[in-house]
Amino acid sequence: MIEVLEGGLQTTIQDGGRPGFLSRGIPPAGAQDFYSLSIANLLVGNDLTPPPLSRADPGAAGLEMVVKGVSLRFLDETVIALAGADMAATLDGTPVDRFRPIVAPAGSVLKCGTVKSGARGYLAIAGGIDVPLVIGSRATYVRGAQGGLEGRALRKGDRLTTFAPAAPAAALARRDLAGLPSAPEEPNVIRVVLGPQDFMFTAKGVETFLTAEWKLSPVSDRMGMRLVGPPLELHPRPDYLTRDAGSGPADIVDDVIPVGGIQVPGGIEPIVMGVENPTAGGYAKIATVISADLGKMGQIPPKGSLTFRKVRAEEGIAIIKDIWQKLRDARAALDAA
Amino acid sequence: MIYDEPVYRPLGDCYLAVEFGDEADLSLNFKVLALADALKKANVPGIIEIIPSFRELGLLFDRLETDHETLKRAVKPIQETVADVETLPSRLIELPMWYDDPWSAELARRFNVKKNIDFVAECNDITVDEVIARHTGTDYWIVCVGFTPGCYFSLPLDASKWLKAPKYRTPRSFTSARLVALAGFSTGAYPVASPGGYQLIGRLAVNIYEPNSKTPAVFPEDGVLLHAGDRLRYFNVNALEYDEIWEAAQAGTYKYRITDEVFDVKGYLASRKP
Incomplete structure (x- = not known):
């Protein structure tokens, strides 16, 4: 049993998600x-989180923390791991590293603070x-208001339970990233496939999109991330x-x-759709972020900057397949050890 | 424009779209739905979900199993077989609605605009009773379910019954669940409380989004009542009937009026030509 002492800004239970209901909105x-x-x-021996929008099992549920993290009390001995943004976490007052398993003794308190870099911290x-x-x-x-704990973010007083761990704490504590990088390279370069409506923009408009430095507006969430930068020139439309x-x-x-x-909308302030996207709508979309870089997008902090880089759709597929294969190889290696 | 040949476009690395045109013409939606139906039957490998929209069919595919080119090669011959749509399966769903309801009136006061149904009457130079008569006097074709869970866009099949009205200049920050609203070419309803900018004309006495429903035969596991390709017929209920139906629906005893039918697309398109 785990007790939530502080909910943080927006801490939600997440796994790989539920693709397959887009046609129902x-x-x-x-x-x-x-x-x-x-x-x-991976670090705590759980089922991996698959890439977004894949058919694979959604994996184990963990916590996504935005900008300011949770405080938790573990009523039983528990193995945990932190990844994503650095939230200056402490366990019973002692700073703890990200990217390695941590054995939290019964009664211990994990406190996550405000992000030092990035935007979203993850706890498995x-x-x-x-x-x-x-x-x-x-x-x-x-x-x-669907899924997770009553369809909402965690708050003080909530209690969480977990499934049985895959191995005893001492065995899980020996796991590591098996050579995987802890974060992607070039975190501020977001790769996109142009379209579906890039043809509505002038060559100059597309060029501006691909060369400008964009800043993330604080008015951003899991539904959409709004960008501030130059206007993008559009062709006139038929009557x-x-x-x-x-x-x-x-x-x-x-x-x-x-x-x-x-x-x-209107050729200004592009909105990058997140994993809680509206599934249909009526504004031109100049490009689409490849699924491998949706996470990078989610780690841009408010007012943080980014640029876009054009790739072909097949490159996008090759990139995500490679990442997923490496994750599964690492898991297989650790499980065999 | 209705394209001579559908255009295939990648939507990033996860989706392929088949676009039939870029205008708001029902004939495009019939092609979208006919292709959706044919693809469902053909069981094309790698497709996770078939996503109809007004004028384009989206295909979410598993990039571990297939890619845009492979999928296009599988879809194209099937798409070529549905060039002329004769019929489509289409449920007729009759929905009870309290026109000119107190919630819509209250929201108009709260957001400091004219009562929306009065405004719609004015836009069309008719009375409120005539607005209701027109709105109940035709079936509405659902072109797309999307935006938020269970939200739909629909067009009157009898174009002479179209009620024209603009969207709000500044959208409302709140709309009660089940309010029915129209603007531009579309009538829709708000499945749950949400912001919105369409003109409010009435309230449904039943949910269109009901997770964990007591009527699982009507509301599937995802809780969404309506599909693209359904036809809606609204019927006017008074305050007393509204309450009775709402209570029965929540208790799981309301008898929903849903009929499986086949819609004569060819006949319809021929009849609407001037």
Whole structure:
């Protein structure tokens, strides 16, 4: 049993999410930075968090903490691991490292503070958090009040239970990252596939998008991350789109908004869709963030800067396949040791 | 524009989209839904979900199993077989609605705008009774379910019954659940309380999003009642009927009016030509 002493700013139970209900208006939710949750799960012997929008089992549920983390009391001895943003965590007052298993004795208190770098910290707990599966996943969809603990962020007084750990604490404590990087390279370079509506922007508009330095607006969450930067020039639209879609220069007749899609209403302030994305909408999307970089996007702090880099769709697939294979290889190596 | 040949576009590394055109014409949605239906039957490997929208079919696929090019090669021959849509499976769902309800009126006061149904009447130069008669006098075709859980976009099949109205200039920060609203080409309803900018005309006496429902035959595991390709027929209920239906629905005893039908797409498209 784990007692929540402080909920933090927005701490939610997340796993790999629930893709497959987009046509019902239900976004996948899950960890915004799947890689960080996945390596935290790896360290405590849990099932890995798969890449977003994959068919794989969603893996063990852990905590996603935004900007300011939780404080927890472990009523029983528990093995935990932290990954993602540095939240200056302490265990009974002593600073603890990220990216390695930590044995928390019965009665010990973990305190996470405010992020020093990045935006989202992840905490995995050996065994994984035990909350009911909601259409296949334990992920919290905050805006839809679905999954997790009563569909909401954690708060003081909540109690969490976990499934049985995969191995005794002493064995789990010997695990490490097996050579995996703790975070991706070039954290501020977000790779995108152009489209689906890049053709609505002028060559200059696309060029501006790919060369500008963008800043993350504080008005950002798991649904969408808003960027501040130069306006993006659009071509004039045919008249019938004014009738059918609206008068704005980026208005289109509604289509599918992918997770990672970058909408540019009115040609200003692009919005990068997160894992709680609206599944349909009516603004031109200049590009789509590749699934491997949704986590990088989730780690940009408020007012932090980033640039975009164009890749081909097949490169996006190759990158995520490589990351997922390395995670599974590391898991197999650790389990065999 | 309705494209001569559908355009295939990647939406990042996880989705492939098949786009039939870029305008708000129902014939595009019929093609989208016909392709969705054909792909479901064909069981194409690697597809996780088929996602209809107004004018484009989104395909979420597993990138460990397939990729855009492989999927396109599998989808294209199937897409070519659905060039002329004859019929589509389409449920007719009759929804009880209290037109000109007190919640919509209260929200208009709270957000300092004219009562929306009065405004819709004014926009169309008719009375409120005529707004209700028009709105109940045609079936609405659901082109897409999306945006938020269970939210839908629908168009009147009888275009002469279209009620024109603009969206709010500044969207409301709050809308009660189950309020029915229209703007532009679409009528929709708010499945749960949320912000919104459509003109409010009434309130449904039943949910359209009900997770853990006492009526699991109507609300599947995901809690969403409506699908793209369903037809909606609203019927007007008074305050007393509204309460009775709401209570029965929550108790699991309300008999939902849902009929499986086949919609004659070809006949419909021929009849709407001037």
